[in-house]
Amino acid sequence: MKRVRVIPTLLIERGRLVKTVRFGKRTYVGDPVNTVRIFSDKEVDELMLLDISVAKAGSEPDFDLLREIASECFIPFGYGGGIRTLEQARRAFDSGVEKVVLNTALHRSPTLAGKIARMYGNQAVVASIDVKKGLFGGPKVMTECGSRRVPGEVTEIARNAVDAGAGEILLTAIDRDGTFEGYDMDLIRRVTSAVDVPVIASGGARGVPDFLAAIKEGGASAVAAGAQFVFKGPHRAVLVNYPSQAVLREGLFDHLGPEDIVA
Amino acid sequence: MTTGAITIVDYGCGNPASIRNMLKKLGIKATITSEAEDILTSERIVFPGVGAFDHGAESIREKGISEALEQRVIRDGVPILGICVGMQLLGRRSDEGKLPGLGWIDGDVLAFDRSRLGPTDRVPHMGWAMLDVKQPQTALHGFHEEPRFYFVHSFHMTCDDPADVAATAHHGYDFCAAVASRNILGVQFHPEKSHRFGMTLLRNFAEGKTGAE
Numbered sequence: 001m002k003r004v005r006v007i008p009t010l011l012i013e014r015g016r017l018v019k020t021v022r023f024g025k026r027t028y029v030g031d032p033v034n035t036v037r038i039f040s041d042k043e044v045d046e047l048m049l050l051d052i053s054v055a056k057a058g059s060e061p062d063f064d065l066l067r068e069i070a071s072e073c074f075i076p077f078g079y080g081g082g083i084r085t086l087e088q089a090r091r092a093f094d095s096g097v098e099k100v101v102l103n104t105a106l107h108r109s110p111t112l113a114g115k116i117a118r119m120y121g122n123q124a125v126v127a128s129i130d131v132k133k134g135l136f137g138g139p140k141v142m143t144e145c146g147s148r149r150v151p152g153e154v155t156e157i158a159r160n161a162v163d164a165g166a167g168e169i170l171l172t173a174i175d176r177d178g179t180f181e182g183y184d185m186d187l188i189r190r191v192t193s194a195v196d197v198p199v200i201a202s203g204g205a206r207g208v209p210d211f212l213a214a215i216k217e218g219g220a221s222a223v224a225a226g227a228q229f230v231f232k233g234p235h236r237a238v239l240v241n242y243p244s245q246a247v248l249r250e251g252l253f254d255h256l257g258p259e260d261i262v263a
Numbered sequence: 264m265t266t267g268a269i270t271i272v273d274y275g276c277g278n279p280a281s282i283r284n285m286l287k288k289l290g291i292k293a294t295i296t297s298e299a300e301d302i303l304t305s306e307r308i309v310f311p312g313v314g315a316f317d318h319g320a321e322s323i324r325e326k327g328i329s330e331a332l333e334q335r336v337i338r339d340g341v342p343i344l345g346i347c348v349g350m351q352l353l354g355r356r357s358d359e360g361k362l363p364g365l366g367w368i369d370g371d372v373l374a375f376d377r378s379r380l381g382p383t384d385r386v387p388h389m390g391w392a393m394l395d396v397k398q399p400q401t402a403l404h405g406f407h408e409e410p411r412f413y414f415v416h417s418f419h420m421t422c423d424d425p426a427d428v429a430a431t432a433h434h435g436y437d438f439c440a441a442v443a444s445r446n447i448l449g450v451q452f453h454p455e456k457s458h459r460f461g462m463t464l465l466r467n468f469a470e471g472k473t474g475a476e
Contacts, residue, residue, distance in 0.1 A: 003391060003411070043458050045391055071284045074458045076413055096281055098415075098456070123389040123415065167389075245408070261383045263390060 002256035004215060005045045005222035005263070006248060008229040009202060010035065012051040012081065015065060019230050020052070021178035023130070023146035029230045029238055032065065037072040039229075042242040044075055048101065048170065048224060050128070051081025052145050055104055061088060063095050070096025078126055084109060089116045093124070101170060103128040104143040106161050107150050117165030126200075127161035128170040129154065131187055139187060146174050154187070155194035168198040168263075170224065176204025178227045183210055188218030198263040200224050208243060208251035215256065221263040268292040269469060270305035272332070274322040276348060277311040281455045282465075289462055291469045299331035307469065308332075308341060312348030316372065316418070317360030319348050329365070337367065342446045344402070344468050350442065350449030351420060359418050368442050368449065370422040380435035387417040388434040392452070394441070398429040401443045402467035410460045412440075412452035419451055 010032065011018050017029040029035065032049070039047055049069065054061055061082045069077070079092050080101025089100045089112075105112050106127055117125050130146055131139045131154055141150050141157050150157070158169055171191050173184035181204045192199045198221030201214035205225035214220040232239035243251075256262060269286060271279045271293055279295045286293040293309075296302065310332075312319050323329050335341045345353045354364045357372035364372070375386045394410040396403045403410070412432075419438040422428050429443035432452070442449045448468070454461030 003393075005390070040458055070281065074285055074288070074456065074461060076453075076456050094278075096278060121387055121415075121417075123385075123387050263383070263385070 001249070001253045002260060002262055003045075003253055004211075004256060004260075005200075006211060006243070006252070007046045007048055007200060007222060007224040008039055008044060008242065009048040009050065009224045009226045010230075011226065012049060012062075012065070013053045015062065017230075018052075019178055019227050023174050023177055027236070027238070030240070033068050033072055035230075035240055036069050036077075038240045039242065040072060040074045043245065044242055046075060047073065047077040049077055049079050050101060051079075054082030055145055056147065058082075061092060063091050066092060066095035066097060080126070080128055084112070086112065086115045086119070089120070093120060099124050099126050101126040101128045102166070103130065106157075106164070106166075107143055110160075110164055113161065114165035117167070122165050122167035125166045126168050126170050127158070127166035128172065129158060129161070129191075130172045130174050131184075132174045133184075139190075142174060155190060158191050158195050162195050162197050166197065168200060168221070169195060170200045170202055173203035179204055180206045180227060182206060183214045183218065185213065185218050188214055188220050192219030198222055202226075208247060212252050212255055215260055215262060219261070221261055268294065269307045269309055270301060271295045271309045271311065272302065272328065273297045274312075274319070274326045274328060276319045276322055277313040277346075279311055282309055282311055282346070285455045285461060285465060286469070289466055289469070291465070297326050297328065299328050302328055302331040302335055305335055305341060308336065308343040309468075310343055310345045310349040310352070312346065312350075312352060313415075314348060315359060316348060316351055316357040316364070317362045319352050320360065320362035320364060323352070323365075332365070336446065340446045342468065342471060343448070345447070345449035346455075347416065347451060347453060350451055351418060353442065353447060353449045354420050357418060367447055368420070368422065368427060368444055369424060370420045370427065370439070370442065372418045372420050374418050375435070375438075384435040387415060389415045391457075392432040392434060392440070394430045394432055394452075395437070396430045398441075398443050401429050401441075401448050402464050402471060403430055403441060405467060406460055406463050412450075412454065412457040412460055414440075414452045416451055420449070
């Protein structure tokens with residue numbers, strides 16, 4: 001048996017929690033502080049909070065909201081969205097965040113990951129890489145919440161992020177986001193074989209069997225999911241949920257052995 | 264059993280607010296202070312810490328609280344819980360720095376021995392790990408299932424006397440994850456980020472014996 005992180009990813013838009021489909025259509029999910037409290041009570045290993053409104057607007061992260069969230073969050077959490085400077089990262093850490101998540105800044109300020117890593121350690125820097133399937137020429141890396149294409153191949157961008165100082169990679173398949181179609185296994189394999197830091201698989205997970213596949217077959221070190229943990233049933237009714245430890249043990253942890261590189 | 268107020272020592276290293284948040288959730292009164300006089304009247308002390316060992320050691324001296332801590336913990340026997348670098352500072356010295364620690368625990372702080380780590384064991388060790396409790400008579404008891412805690416560290420303590428090791432965890436090898444001696448408890452992990460397990464530990468600490476009992 002081996003434990004692996006099963007991480008809910010929560011999206012903040014102008015102070016509210018939403019869930020997207022393929023980074024587009026949004027469904028209102030609830031109040032962030034309240035929802036985080038529920039996940040914390042459910043003994044989740046770790047949370048990722050991504051503010052999808054500040055990145056595009058170019059505004060400051062909502063540090064007051066982060067502090068409020070931290071006051072109810074008794075588990076480690078990462079924050080991404082609008083972090084462009086070391087000072088903003090420092091304020092995020094001071095607000096109670098364990099890790100900062102960089103996406104657009106990886107390309108706009110290539111030295112930022114390193115600056116943060118030197119002060120807080122590379123375990124505190126997550127590179128978020130959003131990938132869209134191209135009709136030709138393989139997957140495309142996108143920034144600014146999937147709206148802007150950046151040149152370069154995904155494995156090269158992942159390696160550069162690690163060289164720059166990122167301690168792990170949050171790898172999201174945009175085409176699978178919110179679809180319940182399963183992870184993009186090719187993409188996961190491609191990136192996990194190119195870098196030696198933990199890769200967190202994200203985008204499309206339906207349930208525990210998908211988590212197991214991402215680790216066993218994809219080589220991921222941790223798994224993330226969004227829609228699965230906030231919707232229930234065929235009509236996608238909003239209901240915060242998380243598998244019990246017994247379900248995770250039986251469906252996931254018990255199947256992992258020394259050969260699986262988890263973190 | 265009494266549930267006494269807790270004094271969280273703020274010496275500029277770490278995030279005392281996150282510990283207070285969890286105590287607040289538990290309904291335990293806590294104050295954050297950097298004043299020697301508050302320490303001298305404290306009933307239970309939480310001594311947090313993140314960052315570099317020397318920065319912590321220096322800050323204790325700069326804030327002028329080492330005398331008050333010595334008086335309250337060593338002479339008056341008030342219970343203290345050191346967390347992360349706050350635990351490491353209970354020892355004599357650290358591989359990470361040059362300054363001495365408080366020296367209340369007969370042990371030194373060593374860097375993770377990379378030669379004993381597996382190819383996938385990273386430093387810093389960051390994440391959840393199971394705890395193998397050796398001293399359940401301390402605050403390390405009463406967990407709802409096999410306890411696991413959240414760790415972020417590159418250094419760990421090693422004790423002269425194995426009897427001082429209150430718990431071990433595994434990262435490449437078994438390392439000292441908690442120390443206990445007399446009224447002193449130190450934990451390498453972060454109870455304030457370890458949900459129900461952390462709450463159990465902090466509640467136990469708040470309900471444990473005071474120095475006066």
